[in-house]
Amino acid sequence: MADTIRAREQRTGWILIAPALLVLALVYAYPILRSFWLSLFTQNLGTGLEPVFSGLDNYARMFQDGRFWQSIFNTSVFTFSAIILELILGMGIALVLDQSIRGRGLVRTIAIIPWALPTALIALTWAWIFNDQFGVVNDLLLRLGLIDVGINWLGNPTLAMVSAIVADVWKTTSFVAILLLAGLQSISQDLYEAHSIDGATPWQSFRQITLPLLMPQIVIALLFRFAQSFGIFDLIQVMTGGGPGGATEVVSLYVYSSIMRYLDFGYGAALVVVTFLVLILVVAIAALVISRLRTSAGEKL
Amino acid sequence: MAKLELQNLNKTYSPKVIPVKDVSLTVDNGEFLTLLGPSGCGKSTTLRLIAGLEQPTRGKVFIGDRDVTNLPPGKRDISMVFQSYALYPHMTVYDNIASGLKLQHMSSNEIRERIRESSGALGLEELMGRKPGQLSGGQRQRVALARALVRRPEVFLLDEPLSNLDALLREQVRAELKQLFEAQNTPVVYVTHDQTEAMTLSTKVAVLNRGDVQQLDPPQRIYTHPANMFVAGFIGSPQMNLLHLKSDGKNAVLGDYRIPLPGGFTSPPDVTLGIRPEHVRLAQPGDAHSFQGRVFLVENLGMSNLLSVQLPGSENRTIRSLLPADRPWSQEDVTLALPPDAIHWFNTETGERLSNNTRPLVSNTANSTPLADSNPRL
Numbered sequence: 094m095a096d097t098i099r100a101r102e103q104r105t106g107w108i109l110i111a112p113a114l115l116v117l118a119l120v121y122a123y124p125i126l127r128s129f130w131l132s133l134f135t136q137n138l139g140t141g142l143e144p145v146f147s148g149l150d151n152y153a154r155m156f157q158d159g160r161f162w163q164s165i166f167n168t169s170v171f172t173f174s175a176i177i178l179e180l181i182l183g184m185g186i187a188l189v190l191d192q193s194i195r196g197r198g199l200v201r202t203i204a205i206i207p208w209a210l211p212t213a214l215i216a217l218t219w220a221w222i223f224n225d226q227f228g229v230v231n232d233l234l235l236r237l238g239l240i241d242v243g244i245n246w247l248g249n250p251t252l253a254m255v256s257a258i259v260a261d262v263w264k265t266t267s268f269v270a271i272l273l274l275a276g277l278q279s280i281s282q283d284l285y286e287a288h289s290i291d292g293a294t295p296w297q298s299f300r301q302i303t304l305p306l307l308m309p310q311i312v313i314a315l316l317f318r319f320a321q322s323f324g325i326f327d328l329i330q331v332m333t334g335g336g337p338g339g340a341t342e343v344v345s346l347y348v349y350s351s352i353m354r355y356l357d358f359g360y361g362a363a364l365v366v367v368t369f370l371v372l373i374l375v376v377a378i379a380a381l382v383i384s385r386l387r388t389s390a391g392e393k394l
Numbered sequence: 395m396a397k398l399e400l401q402n403l404n405k406t407y408s409p410k411v412i413p414v415k416d417v418s419l420t421v422d423n424g425e426f427l428t429l430l431g432p433s434g435c436g437k438s439t440t441l442r443l444i445a446g447l448e449q450p451t452r453g454k455v456f457i458g459d460r461d462v463t464n465l466p467p468g469k470r471d472i473s474m475v476f477q478s479y480a481l482y483p484h485m486t487v488y489d490n491i492a493s494g495l496k497l498q499h500m501s502s503n504e505i506r507e508r509i510r511e512s513s514g515a516l517g518l519e520e521l522m523g524r525k526p527g528q529l530s531g532g533q534r535q536r537v538a539l540a541r542a543l544v545r546r547p548e549v550f551l552l553d554e555p556l557s558n559l560d561a562l563l564r565e566q567v568r569a570e571l572k573q574l575f576e577a578q579n580t581p582v583v584y585v586t587h588d589q590t591e592a593m594t595l596s597t598k599v600a601v602l603n604r605g606d607v608q609q610l611d612p613p614q615r616i617y618t619h620p621a622n623m624f625v626a627g628f629i630g631s632p633q634m635n636l637l638h639l640k641s642d643g644k645n646a647v648l649g650d651y652r653i654p655l656p657g658g659f660t661s662p663p664d665v666t667l668g669i670r671p672e673h674v675r676l677a678q679p680g681d682a683h684s685f686q687g688r689v690f691l692v693e694n695l696g697m698s699n700l701l702s703v704q705l706p707g708s709e710n711r712t713i714r715s716l717l718p719a720d721r722p723w724s725q726e727d728v729t730l731a732l733p734p735d736a737i738h739w740f741n742t743e744t745g746e747r748l749s750n751n752t753r754p755l756v757s758n759t760a761n762s763t764p765l766a767d768s769n770p771r772l
Contacts, residue, residue, distance in 0.1 A: 283480035286447050291494035292468030301493075305484045390561070 125369065131362035137143040138356055151363035161364065163339060164347040169256060171343060172322040173328075175261045179318060180311070182262065183269030190270065201274070204267045212264065216331035218262035223247055250340030253333050256292055261328055265321070269314045276310030277303070309386050316379040320372060344368050395547050396458025397422045397583035398444065399649045403453035405439055405605075413439040416453070420580035421549075421598070428584045428592040428613075430600035432628070440602070441556070444583060445474050457548050468497075471603045473542035474551040477558065479534045481526040487537050488522040494545045512544040513552040515574070532563050550575065550582045556591060568594060589629055593617070594615075601625045623745040626738060630665035632700055635674070635713050637667045638742050647747055649707030653683055653732075655739060656748075662740040673701060673736035681731040687713065694725045699723060703730060 132151055134144040155161050186190065192199055193206035207215070221228050231243040246252045280303065288298045304311075315350035326345040330336060335350075342350075352361035398421040405414040413436040421427045429437035442448040444455055446467035454463045462470045464659035473494075481490050491513060494504045513519065516536045524539035526534055535555065542550060555571075556564045572595050575582050586592055592599050593613045601616065601624070602610040608619035620626035626634045637648065645652035646665050655665065690712075699719050705711045715730055739748040 211717065276632070281478065281480065283476050283478050283483060286445075286467070287474065287476060287480035288482075289447070289468045290445060290470075290472060290474050292497040294468075297497065 116218035128179035128362045128365045128369075131299045131359060132366045134359045137180055137360070142356065144356075144359070149361070153359050153365075154360065155363060155367065159360040160339065160342075160347065164342050164344045167254070167339075167341060168343040169324060170320060171258060171261070171325065171341075173323050174258050175265075176315060176318040177264045178258070178262045179269045180314065182266045183273055183314070186266065187277055190274050201271070205271055206267075207264050208268045208271075210264070212327040213331050214241075215264050216260060216328045219256065219263070220247065220332045224254045247333055248337055250337055253337060253341050257329055257332055260332060261322065261325070264328075265318065269318065272317075273310050275308060276307045280306050309383055311380055312383050312386065316376065317380075323372060323375075324368070396460075396581075398583065399728070400444070401454045401456070403440065403443055403455065403497060404451050405436075405443060405448060405452040405685075413605050414441060414443065414529075415601075416590075417605075417607055418453075418601075419607065419610055421583060423581060424579045424586065424597075426575055426582045426597045428586060428596040428599045429602055430586060430589060430592040430599055430628075431608075432587060432667045434604075435602040436605040437587075437602050438553060439519075441474075441553055444549070445472060445551055446470050460631055471547050472551055473545045473547040475538045475553065475555045477554040479526075479538040481534055481537055481541075483526050486523055486525060487529070490526065490537055491518075491541045491544050493591070494541065503758060508544050508546075513540045513554040516540050526727050527721060529630070531559055532567065535559060535567060543574070543578075546643060548711060550578065550580060552582070552584045554586055555584075556586070556588070561746050563686075571595060580720060589631065592627075601628060603628075620738060620748070621667070621747055623666060623668070623740045624636045626740065630670055632671045632714060632716060634670045634738075636740075637711060639665055639667055641665045648685070649705055649711075651683070653737075665748065666740040666742045667732075668738035668740060669732055669756075671714040671716040671738055674730050674732060675728040676717065676730035681723050682734060683732045684729050685713075685732070686729050689725055690728050691724055694719065703728060 113258040124358070131144070133146060133148060136142060136144040137152065169203065186204065190197060190204070194323045221227065225231060225243045225245040228243075228246070231240070234240045235243065243374065244252065246256050284302050284306075285298055286303055293301065324345050325343055326349065329341055329343055329346055330349075335346045345368070348361055348364045348368070351357045351364060400417055400419050403414055403417045404412070406412045413434075415436075417436075417440055419427070429440055431437050439448060441451050444464060445463070446455075450463065454461055456462065457470060457472070482493065485493065488509065491509050492505050497510060500508075513522075516539060518533075518536055518540055521529060521533060521537070526537065529537065535558075538555070542552075556567055559567060568591060575595075584591070584595060596613050598610065599616050602612045603624050609616055609625045611621075613621070616625060616629055620629060620634075623636060627636060639646040639648055639653075641647065641655060641663065645654050645657075646667060647653075648667070653667065668717050685705055687703035687705045689701050690704050693700040693702075695716075697719060699717050701715045701717060701723060703713050703715060705713060713730065740746065741748055
């Protein structure tokens, strides 16, 4: 009897999630599988845009492609620099906002604004801020007498990358801060009081109470930020267009060029598949870490 | 080991919010002081001032000869058990207990030894590898106690440690606490709103209301000689009958009856008569102050019946009487006696006690323990 009720409940459950599954299949599964299929063909101007089966040729070509490896390197530099800075600054802001200061709600709302603004707009603004002739940064440095001639921020390979990272950190630190703040607020104040009675200094409490209990939020923040940074397109495209000389060309910009500019559909699809696999791998690792943290923390108090 | 002393301790948040007003008291080695009072009376704030979790606006805290008023909590050599237990959820039971010792840079051998000594009595050996989330409420309680005991501090502070336990477990742990802290020769300060805990555990009770110490006495004396109407009404269950009466200077007037006031004081126009329900008994021939009334409510508490009786007269007064459950009651007339020895007199205006000549009285009802285990909540 119980079994039939269970079976009926399960059937109802499947019926209820069927529409969502269908939408997911159309929006996610189909494009992914289609890209994978396309990556096994050569389809470019050389073949008259007709698909010609070429097996793993596209992948083999990727290994020889210096521009591909450069874009992977650029993406990695951008991603790791940005998320490490965002984590450190975001933690600092979250710790400040966690104190019961006057007007905390207002500050919290203001802090989230950069994240809510459209990326293209921000990229344009930052491009002007770093402009070599009219930019605010050069103007400040000149007035302070730190430099004699304006720096060509976006024209220098290293400085262009630095500028892009600064813009990204400015935009998304608040997202990390809000995520960490939610975690901080779920840690009972009693724990800090008990720890201080035990003789702990604030730094010891941060290391022994805050960090371990905040670990799930930290991993989630890193995961979100990794996925977004690794696929970054709009900010770089608007700010530097991947220049100068490919110094800031990230993977998604290269994919875009391959497909939209060179009309090399098969190779572009192979690039998409590799990027996709890298992201899936990182997400899987993060999910594993989070579930480990959950089980080791036991049932939450 | 050292005594704890509070001198004129005051905490002011704003001119109108003063949770602790001028509290002075001393707790000696081996003394168990309970801060008792309703919510918002300042008992928890007082405890937090002792712990150093709050800074006093005025006044000083001494532990032994040390003025600890400006020391951070970790430097005061105190342990505290929190109402929520405040166990670190990501650490095992062992690490929770060891946490304070590790922060003192004690060697791991010594820590293991200390934990073995202090947690043996609490039966925690089997649980050492578990996390707090895998423990029952009673077990968490024990871990919190072990964490406090293992430090061997100069002063123990406990903030409503039993309030998260269910009623049955609470009684059991209460008894264990009494044994545990009788063995410690240190001052203990215990905060509770539960008078049964205060009565059973303490050597001394401070009844607090609105930041003021209303009375500081051994528990028995607080029961027999409440210093004012607040203490009289707060201590004892069922609550003391408090009747506001007119007086002519020599007698208090209750309906058609006159009750002589004890001599030796100038009486105000109004007095309040207090008498505990367990002291109001059925009148026998020859009793002074017996009154006729009509029973209008009977509450059966198992061991006894709590009768609410309407007294004659226009004022619509009621008095409650705790009688042995040896017969059923219906809405009938009864004659009740108010033994003069058991009557407390208070100044209605100030609430202060008027007479100090009330002798402890052996209850006439079957349940002869003063605080009557007839607490209806249990």
